[in-house]
Amino acid sequence: MEETLGAVANARQVFDRWMAWRPGAPGWTSYVKFELRYGEVGRARAVFERFVAEHPRADAFLRYAGFEEKSGEMERARRVYERAADVLADDEEEAGTLFVAFAEFEECGEVERARAIRKYALDRVPKGRTEELHRKLLALEKQFGDRKGIEDAIVAKRS
Template structure:
């Protein structure tokens, strides 16, 4: 690259990622070179090849950030959909919902949270998912839905997994509930 043999450098990077497809740094550097040259379509093609290998969450997030740098929100949304299919984890769904909220898509963020609860309600990290979903509903001024989410989570998550959930439920009831709701939350916590 330094002496001007760009195509030779590309060929070397292509061979490197073909021979060592699980070595993430090679993909990052190959994409970085294409992006520096202003070849964004080539960068996308390289990202697509890399995503076929189902990299870790950092690889997926770098692809999302790449698309957001060039204001391709629709493409970033498609990548997030593929990301949650490849890596169905609570943190990934939460990031997806926050992405939708940040872009002003409240209905899509709500749909994202609902799908996450549907798919990951039995996960060990489901407590965080329920808390974030309830806080999202609270932020949208949907206090009854938030209350239902807390109740559903407390009833369905094993008692050994719910540490923070009871505290959040009590705080929620103190802020929005009546006397009976507060008492129920406190008794439920005990």
């Protein structure tokens, strides 16, 4: 209602009060979209910072990193992924999801980093969740690697 009346500052206060109730991802996403409708990229970034602090989960960090990628802020996106890796390192489920996305992000320009992330993830993620990681590592090696890298990826998958 506040927004339709043009009272953007009041609408922002409503969102802030709503966020105090700790809503799920859709609530935070609505707040980010609100800020972006008014061209407030810095405020949207601040909302994402609060979101990942409140909900330190892979999906929250991935939304934030995706926002930075779409904004053309690749270094910021990389820092979000790196921070997420630090925060989620002990949570095997969350880390698996994160590392797959982080490695895909790095494939766009940093093949060596993508390779290192995939190998790191294979050591951290439970064996039952590594099939996709192995498949993507092998695809990466086939595209950018040499014969030894491909052989290593195949051997790692078998073990």
